[in-house]
Amino acid sequence: MKVIIVVSGHELPTEITRQETVLEIKQRLEQFLGIPISSQTLAVYGLELVDGLDMDDYPIITEGTKIHLTIEATDYPPSNGYSKMQVVVKFPTRKINVQVDQTETVHSLKEKIHILEGTPIPRMSLFFSGTELEDDFRSLTEYGVGESSEIVVFLKNISRQRHEPPSRRLGIVVQTSSSLLNAATIPLEMKDTCTVGDLRQMLLSRKILPADDYIFIHKQRLMRCDCSLRWHGVENGETLYVFRGTVTRGSL
Structure with a gap:
């Protein structure tokens, strides 16, 4: 299908498939426009598109939809000394790669997993090297998490009668x-x-x-x-x- 990439007031008609991921579209834009993937933000109706999802995850994107590309200025290397890294998030039956910042917290990683996989945040317990990662203000790197580290997700069985809080x-x-x-x-x-x-x-x-x-x-x-x-x-x-x-x- 054909969509319209809108960038700096210009419209760029682009053919994409329903199976194409947001990241793959960014890779094509990097090759065509020379804009680094890390500087790109794609959005539809004000909603930022997530790299790990494909077009089938966004039924609001149809023939002729306008996808807005925002370009963020970045330093190479980053002036604050921090960079992005890939971690491996392991579920009982599968693994996914997730890109995070070195300063990212455990809770923000859970939010990314929720966005990518739909897993409820209250059910997640994250473990690295046999240690549970607490939902506090410490960053992942403070727990020793680095490039390609494997983080294991355990899903808690929440009993409605004993553990689920009252409705609010x-x-x-x-x-x-x-x-x-x-x-x-x-x-x-x-x-x-x-x-x-x-x-x-x-x-x-x-x-x-x-x-x-x-x-x-x-x-x-x-x-x-x-x-x-x-x-x-x-x-x-x-x-x-x-x-x-x-x-x-x-x-x-």
């Missing part, structure tokens, strides 16, 4: 795309145990949205209709984005 009310903001209600910003209150389906039904019943199929996005990740806001890691004051469309991939 969240103040969230629902941001619609420009094709819906002229990019409206809608403040709402919901329990964190409510599902995305409950949220959709609320918006329809209050006639905030017309009857149609919609997808919801939190932190650049498609949300599952039958999973709760808590499961997705939604926190008080955060913004959810809604677009008209459906998700057909079996894993979502």
Whole structure:
């Protein structure tokens, strides 16, 4: 399909496939425009596209969609002495490579894993060299994590009866795309145990949205209709984005 890369006021028509990843598109732009991958940020409707995801993860990207390219000025080597590195995140049945900053914290790594894999943050325990990495303000390098280090993810079984905290009310903001209600910003209150389906039904019943199929996005990740806001890691004051469309991939 053909999309439009918008950079510095210029439009660059580009052919891509549904299986092409965001990182692969950045690699092509680096070859064509000479812009280093580390300096590129791609976004659609204000949502930053994540390197590890492909176009099938973004059903909002269709024929003719405009993808905005922002170029960040960087120093080579970085003036602060810090650089990026690849770590290997190991699940029970698979491994993924994740790019992190040397100053990145354990919690921010969990957020990246959540974006890439959809794993709920409260269920994750991360281990490196047999030691659990605590959710504190220490960086990964302070734990001895370096280039190509292997970090193991253990998933905690959370008992609803004994371990799950009581539901709490969240103040969230629902941001619609420009094709819906002229990019409206809608403040709402919901329990964190409510599902995305409950949220959709609320918006329809209050006639905030017309009857149609919609997808919801939190932190650049498609949300599952039958999973709760808590499961997705939604926190008080955060913004959810809604677009008209459906998700057909079996894993979502």
